[in-house]
Amino acid sequence: MLKFAVRRLLLLIPILFGLSILVFLFVRALPGGPETALLGERSTPERAAQVRAAYGLDRPVYEQYASYIGKVVKGDFGVSIQTQQPVSDEIARRFPATVELALMGMLFAVVVGIPLGFVAGRRPGSWVDNASTVGSLIGIAIPVFALGFLLKYVFAVRLGWLPGTGRQDVTITTEHPTGFFVLDGLLTGDLPAAWDALKHLVLPAIALGTIPLAIITRITRAAVQEVSNEDFVRTAEAKGMTKQVVTRRHILRNALLPVVTIIGLQTGLLLSGAILTETVFAFGGMGSFMASAVFSRDFPVIQGGILFLAVVFVLVNLLVDLSYGFIDPRVRSS
Amino acid sequence: MHSSRRRGVVALGLTGLLVGLAGCSGGSDSSGDGDKAGGDAKKGGTLVFGTSADPVSMDGAYVSDGESLRVVRQLFETLVTTKPGGTDIEPLLATAYEPSNDGKTWTFTLRDGVKFHDGTDFDAKAVCFNFDRWYNFKGVQQSASVSYYWQTVFSGYAKNEDAALATSLYKDCAAQDGKAVINLTSPSASFLSGLALAAFSIASPAALTKFEADKVTGTGDEPKFEGSFGIKNPVGTGPFTLETYEPNNRLVLARFDGYWGDKAILDKVIFKPIADGPARRQALQSNEIQGYDLVDPADLAALKTAGVQILERPAFNVGYVGFNTAKKPFDNLKIRQAVAHALNREALVKAKYPAGAEVAKEFMPPELFGYATDVTEYPYDVEKAKQLIKESGVANPTLEFWYPTGVSRPYMPDPSANFQAFSADLTAAGFKVVPKSAPWNPEYLNAADTGKTGMRLLGWTGDFGDPDNFIGTFFRTKQKAWGPLEASIYTDLETARQEPDEAKRTDLYKAANKKIMEFLPGVPYVHTKPALAFAKGITGYVPSPVSIEDFSKVSIG
Numbered sequence: 014m015l016k017f018a019v020r021r022l023l024l025l026i027p028i029l030f031g032l033s034i035l036v037f038l039f040v041r042a043l044p045g046g047p048e049t050a051l052l053g054e055r056s057t058p059e060r061a062a063q064v065r066a067a068y069g070l071d072r073p074v075y076e077q078y079a080s081y082i083g084k085v086v087k088g089d090f091g092v093s094i095q096t097q098q099p100v101s102d103e104i105a106r107r108f109p110a111t112v113e114l115a116l117m118g119m120l121f122a123v124v125v126g127i128p129l130g131f132v133a134g135r136r137p138g139s140w141v142d143n144a145s146t147v148g149s150l151i152g153i154a155i156p157v158f159a160l161g162f163l164l165k166y167v168f169a170v171r172l173g174w175l176p177g178t179g180r181q182d183v184t185i186t187t188e189h190p191t192g193f194f195v196l197d198g199l200l201t202g203d204l205p206a207a208w209d210a211l212k213h214l215v216l217p218a219i220a221l222g223t224i225p226l227a228i229i230t231r232i233t234r235a236a237v238q239e240v241s242n243e244d245f246v247r248t249a250e251a252k253g254m255t256k257q258v259v260t261r262r263h264i265l266r267n268a269l270l271p272v273v274t275i276i277g278l279q280t281g282l283l284l285s286g287a288i289l290t291e292t293v294f295a296f297g298g299m300g301s302f303m304a305s306a307v308f309s310r311d312f313p314v315i316q317g318g319i320l321f322l323a324v325v326f327v328l329v330n331l332l333v334d335l336s337y338g339f340i341d342p343r344v345r346s347s
Numbered sequence: 348m349h350s351s352r353r354r355g356v357v358a359l360g361l362t363g364l365l366v367g368l369a370g371c372s373g374g375s376d377s378s379g380d381g382d383k384a385g386g387d388a389k390k391g392g393t394l395v396f397g398t399s400a401d402p403v404s405m406d407g408a409y410v411s412d413g414e415s416l417r418v419v420r421q422l423f424e425t426l427v428t429t430k431p432g433g434t435d436i437e438p439l440l441a442t443a444y445e446p447s448n449d450g451k452t453w454t455f456t457l458r459d460g461v462k463f464h465d466g467t468d469f470d471a472k473a474v475c476f477n478f479d480r481w482y483n484f485k486g487v488q489q490s491a492s493v494s495y496y497w498q499t500v501f502s503g504y505a506k507n508e509d510a511a512l513a514t515s516l517y518k519d520c521a522a523q524d525g526k527a528v529i530n531l532t533s534p535s536a537s538f539l540s541g542l543a544l545a546a547f548s549i550a551s552p553a554a555l556t557k558f559e560a561d562k563v564t565g566t567g568d569e570p571k572f573e574g575s576f577g578i579k580n581p582v583g584t585g586p587f588t589l590e591t592y593e594p595n596n597r598l599v600l601a602r603f604d605g606y607w608g609d610k611a612i613l614d615k616v617i618f619k620p621i622a623d624g625p626a627r628r629q630a631l632q633s634n635e636i637q638g639y640d641l642v643d644p645a646d647l648a649a650l651k652t653a654g655v656q657i658l659e660r661p662a663f664n665v666g667y668v669g670f671n672t673a674k675k676p677f678d679n680l681k682i683r684q685a686v687a688h689a690l691n692r693e694a695l696v697k698a699k700y701p702a703g704a705e706v707a708k709e710f711m712p713p714e715l716f717g718y719a720t721d722v723t724e725y726p727y728d729v730e731k732a733k734q735l736i737k738e739s740g741v742a743n744p745t746l747e748f749w750y751p752t753g754v755s756r757p758y759m760p761d762p763s764a765n766f767q768a769f770s771a772d773l774t775a776a777g778f779k780v781v782p783k784s785a786p787w788n789p790e791y792l793n794a795a796d797t798g799k800t801g802m803r804l805l806g807w808t809g810d811f812g813d814p815d816n817f818i819g820t821f822f823r824t825k826q827k828a829w830g831p832l833e834a835s836i837y838t839d840l841e842t843a844r845q846e847p848d849e850a851k852r853t854d855l856y857k858a859a860n861k862k863i864m865e866f867l868p869g870v871p872y873v874h875t876k877p878a879l880a881f882a883k884g885i886t887g888y889v890p891s892p893v894s895i896e897d898f899s900k901v902s903i904g
Contacts, residue, residue: 049793052491063511067489097403169635173633183617305622
């Protein structure tokens with residue numbers, strides 16, 4: 014298992030190296046550069062040239078890349094052209110928001126999706142099954158931004174039950190030692206602040222979690238249905254095992270493997286940043302940050318952000334692969 | 348029984364999770380203190396204002412974006428400012444100012460008893476320290492993206508590091524007893540209006556030094572602004588001080604009790620970044636914020652109906668159809684005139700712009716001095732357009748007409764709607780229109796700057812109250828975007844820029860506007876009034892055409 018993990022981690026080196034070249038070339042192939050984005054209507058050819066020179070963008074691409082990669086290996090991702098702050102600081106500031114939102118969204122999807130998919134799979138054709146099918150299709154079909162605005166309109170604007178923007182009430186003064194606002198509240202003993210941060214997570218997590226919820230529900234349903242028809246389940250039932258034991262030990266455990274794979278992949282995607290959800294809820298994480306970097310041609314941010322997210326994606330999937338061993342002893346022994 | 352209970356649990360899962368959390372919240376407490384001000388609403392309280400982004404820096408010398416400048420204006424002050432709601436210059440940190448006869452020396456008499464937030468004195472030495480600091484910018488500090496306004500008003504630096512930069516207008520500054528004397532290398536009348544820009548805010552020399560405002564390390568592709576002045580420790584003389592800045596979350600300003608003038612009414616102003624326009628609107632409706640800028644014109648009617656206060660800034664922009672006279676057939680005056688007569692500008696402004704927008708006759712707004720009421724006008728007249736096409740000698744004229752996508756500007760909320768309306772007008776007059784579009788930033792702007800566009804939709808929002816910032820920006824120097832103009836337009840505008848006598852200057856700009864509209868390098872068609880939205884009961888906010896807006900007079904009623 015350890016060997017497997019080390020091998021996968023070593024694979025990161027060629028992946029990141031290749032990716033760095035691709036991203037570097039890709040951002041420079043985009044029409045225009047940061048100069049026009051920075052200057053807007055006020056751009057003139059002379060001023061644009063001046064800005065390009067100030068950021069070294071007038072040098073040959075290979076020279077720019079050599080200089081860039083030399084710094085990256087030392088852990089220096091450069092400075093954002095837009096905010097003038099180190100990219101690593103910007104990522105450190107925004108990534109906790111993305112993690113909080115992704116975990117909350119996934120928690121919502123798992124807590125609702127697995128039981129729903131399980132019941133639907135065990136009772137095909139029942140009202141729960143039909144409702145989950147219709148709900149899943151709606152969940153996949155409805156655009157996230159539309160759902161986000163709808164949730165905000167109902168629960169923030171009309172009912173006033175939940176906040177609809179930001180990560181915490183801006184009138185609350187509290188410490189943020191980790192950048193994870195809920196955790197920060199708990200660590201500093203400021204429970205009202207933690208509770209407030211949790212409330213700010215509810216609506217964006219539901220908006221973000223809807224698609225994973227629909228997928229998890231469908232996958233769980235299919236897996237449960239398939240496993241329920243396996244010989245070993247019928248044998249277990251014939252041996253007189255109680256329904257709960259058959260369900261827990263035989264059906265659920267075997268059906269969980271494909272579900273865990275999907276959870277891993279979806280979590281990786283959510284951690285890459287949820288552009289629309291973050292934008293609609295003004296929940297400043299990696300997604301909205303990267304999107305704005307692309308629009309403003311903030312090359313160091315695009316490059317550093319993509320490399321960072323690639324590492325996150327690989328690590329999350331490694332964790333998923335390792336978790337198979339805990340769910341399925343056959344994987345562990347092989 | 349067992350089965351039905353489980354069904355119930357599943358069915359209620361989502362609702363329970365949501366209602367449970369919400370129900371325990373005890374109602375909305377996410378608003379600012381807007382509602383909490385209660386009976387003593389006039390004094391104190393906290394206003395939460397929705398912004399489209401965090402400030403890039405609170406060091407005014409390094410920024411030119413509206414969100415940074417909004418914060419800078421509350422923390423710092425300039426020598427002169429504009430009258431509330433207008434563009435006329437009035438004293439602020441200077442109580443009086445006087446140009447020399449040759450217009451090259453300006454003497455500013457400074458206000459007594461003013462302290463910076465750090466307790467140090469504001470005096471002539473502090474003024475000269477700031478001017479000398481800007482003048483001596485080096486390396487990336489000289490980039491147009493960093494010190495854009497210094498370049499706009501003063502052209503160059505002590506040691507220009509780019510050949511394209513001109514000689515600096517600023518020469519030196521002398522601190523005399525209660526007076527700062529600023530010497531210029533050539534006369535410039537737009538200099539005074541320019542000084543009202545937040546970019547020329549006077550900062551505490553002690554704080555600039557202590558917090559290393561000029562510490563820029565790294566070279567080439569990695570300049571690093573390492574000082575903390577602009578991010579954590581901005582120190583000015585303004586009515587508010589910085590309490591907390593948590594990027595991506597909130598920026599909190601607190602009343603400065605040592606302020607020399609009327610103290611701020613509010614205890615605190617909190618700027619909350621909400622990039623998305625519709626999200627800002629919803630945040631106002633749910634009372635998470637009590638005001639926001641950049642209201643979408645499409646939302647105005649609904650917001651007014653909902654009882655939200657809409658405050659309009661006086662028009663200080665222009666939307667225009669620009670020609671590149673280096674390209675055929677735009678080198679032909681008759682064709683330019685035919686286009687002008689063919690465009691039904693009144694109909695477009697009436698149909699596609701919010702109330703308050705007005706049809707433009709020239710390239711600067713009527714609020715500004717130098718606006719001429721008797722320029723050549725080109726009323727909508729299809730027959731005349733057809734006649735002019737015949738007279739032009741151009742058979743079947745084809746117009747390459749560019750418009751941007753993925754953008755909404757105050758002077759152009761929906762570019763494609765403008766393009767469609769104008770395109771139909773031009774076709775009706777006998778032109779063949781070839782549509783060309785590109786994403787606004789950077790493709791479209793690049794195409795315009797480099798002279799690739801034959802005819803384009805574009806516009807401008809003024810930075811400060813001087814005609815040089817409108818027609819001077821467009822036509823004082825040769826630009827690829829416009830192609831060659833009548834040579835005297837360039838020289839007339841340079842003369843007007845230098846003229847120290849205000850009455851003479853006004854006449855020079857009036858004459859220039861007439862000449863420009865005769866030459867017709869483009870067709871200006873609209874001036875709009877950008878709007879802000881505030882919740883009921885918020886009073887005291889005065890919208891300014893140049894966005895010099897003060898939160899210290901705002902109260903929660």
